[in-house]
Amino acid sequence: MSDPSNTSDQNSATVAPELTRREFLQTTSATVAATAVVPALVGTGSASAQQTGNDSTAIELAVNGVSRAVEVQDHWTLVELLRDHLQLTGTKVGCNRSECGACTVLVDGEPVYACSQLAVWMDGHSVTTIEGLASNGQLSVVQQAFVDHNGAQCGFCTPGQIMTATALLSSNPSPDAEQVKSAMVGNICRCSNYNAIVEAVVDAGRRNGGAA
Numbered sequence: 001m002s003d004p005s006n007t008s009d010q011n012s013a014t015v016a017p018e019l020t021r022r023e024f025l026q027t028t029s030a031t032v033a034a035t036a037v038v039p040a041l042v043g044t045g046s047a048s049a050q051q052t053g054n055d056s057t058a059i060e061l062a063v064n065g066v067s068r069a070v071e072v073q074d075h076w077t078l079v080e081l082l083r084d085h086l087q088l089t090g091t092k093v094g095c096n097r098s099e100c101g102a103c104t105v106l107v108d109g110e111p112v113y114a115c116s117q118l119a120v121w122m123d124g125h126s127v128t129t130i131e132g133l134a135s136n137g138q139l140s141v142v143q144q145a146f147v148d149h150n151g152a153q154c155g156f157c158t159p160g161q162i163m164t165a166t167a168l169l170s171s172n173p174s175p176d177a178e179q180v181k182s183a184m185v186g187n188i189c190r191c192s193n194y195n196a197i198v199e200a201v202v203d204a205g206r207r208n209g210g211a212a
Helices: 078-085 140-150 158-169 179-185 194-210
Strands: 050-053 056-063 067-073 104-107 110-113 124-130
Touching: 050 179, 067 078, 067 140, 078 104, 104 158, 110 158, 140 158, 158 179, 179 194
Parallel strands: 056 124
Antiparallel strands: 050 056, 056 067, 104 110, 104 124
8 A cells, every 4th residue: 555544362263373483463562572573373263164165165254343254265365355355455465475564464453464364264353454544534643643754655565564553552552662663673664764664653652642
């Protein structure tokens, strides 16, 4: 997305294996080490998922607060479901291998790389994308801060940056610059606009008591 305006406990299902990098996406803790970070993978979904043949599965999930019943191919990733089948193209595909963070969305409030999650794992979960942040035409605090601080340059990484920042402010309403850098280390900006991004997130924490 080139425009910021286009914006838990896991259930009882089995937890999918973790990747080998960027552990910061398990939580938004400011103590995550910048050199060894990896997203937690969501579990395999609730028991309501049903195999429908032809390697597809019927699942139910909430996307930006709206309940959806969809049939997904078992090989689809979450980012494929969002972009190609639900037309939520604000979530971007960058590296497509869990390294750049452009595809970051929130699953049950936690930031994850959508390119690394199977769509079928989303059964019974709640997914929030960049499109779900604005309300009644009003940008979220984080989105507005990105506008005010020129947090976007080419804008390709902006949706993922904003989603991670939103999760950070949910757990740490008033982070300082070092905490922002640590929590967002898994979101790469190929324009190297990091100073403006950090300033935007710190400022967002000062607004409205840190509300995201």
